[in-house]
Amino acid sequence: MMDELSASDKTRERLVEAAREVFAEHGFQGATVREICRRADANVAAVNYHFGSKHGLLSEVLNFNRLKALQSATEASDASPEERLRLFIKDFMLMLLDENNASRQCQMMARELADPSPALDKIVIEAIAPLHEFLGRLVKEVAGRKMRDADVRRCVYSILGQCLFYRNSHPVLQRMNPTLHYDRKEIEAIARHIADFSLPALRALK
């Protein structure tokens, strides 16, 4: 009947949003319920009331709609395989490096990799495995010939590894180059580099 959120729903929303921030910044272990509640302007007990536990909040926070949408968009395109790979890498990097974005799932995923929490299983099944399969199909299309599964997998790793490096190693890159800043132009240049680096390798397979 009512489109507006109840007071309770608003608190839930604020908690989820704050949790996204804090989990992304400090990881699951490093994040504290108190910090999340402080940012959400809620009581310490709110997390347990609305989500049962800190873990419950985590799995509420995890959703991969944007990542899935990105794959669908790429698959729907009728561009050449090479162009689709370029497009995917660009959008993926924009998602990964967007600094003040609404979807911080990727930062959280990156954190999970380094320090898996019980939520990692869900992440792998729902987001990462499909992503790998999607990229595997794309790689095979670009290569344009039969490939051994292990080789397809390794090419996927090579592409993903390049992309994730910029996120995983951000603290280090920042220290080596303090003026480092990812604006849209920079991100697109990075994406272009990764595509330019990867495509010759895939073409060499032919």
Next chain:
Amino acid sequence: MMDELSASDKTRERLVEAAREVFAEHGFQGATVREICRRADANVAAVNYHFGSKHGLLSEVLNFNRLKALQSATEASDASPEERLRLFIKDFMLMLLDENNASRQCQMMARELADPSPALDKIVIEAIAPLHEFLGRLVKEVAGRKMRDADVRRCVYSILGQCLFYRNSHPVLQRMNPTLHYDRKEIEAIARHIADFSLPALRALK
């Protein structure tokens, strides 16, 4: 006069060795002093007595001799640039993925990247920055022509990103392929793939 270690020195040694293990497994934040002392068969107070604090123990544990030795060995070789890059990637991956190795620094470095502790500055200055410079020189040699600094840097990132992916994403890869195991043959195959993937990209620059 005496070559043997005093009782105190032995305790120090055991603490350092245990700390390497625990820091590598759980990261700095996740590791607990009690766990380290338990594995070292020492009292909880031992860490603070011998190293002042948990952070003191961390910086005692960090040394990068093996990583440095690896760079020197590569630079001393008189093989072709391409061969030297292949060699470096192989040795680097052997170091990264060696499962029961004595040098767990790399695991710790990988953890630092995801969740920087105050020791990260030391790691960057002493190990990572020199590594990037070393790889930058190698990339320029392989490319064999003038390159813009930004492009050199990105190629270094592409190579390192591929290598580090196998370590950083290990928990995920393990979940997607439970039988995954890095023996020497597998590691060498991975290294070969990374070189085969990267060299066409670098040659394409010519």
Next chain:
DNA sequence: TTTACTTTCAAACAAGCGTTTGATATCTTG
């Protein structure tokens, strides 16, 4: 053996953690 110094130890400390509680406030509904 006595003396001075170093190292170990069990115990405790203060602080922070996730979570629970029971009272209070705020809504919703009859």
Next chain:
DNA sequence: CAAGATATCAAACGCTTGTTTGAAAGTAAA
């Protein structure tokens, strides 16, 4: 409005953390 369900709150709980303490044990030299 009144009654019942729902949401918020300050406070506390039980536990773990890194660190400190002061006594006990060990070591080395005179």
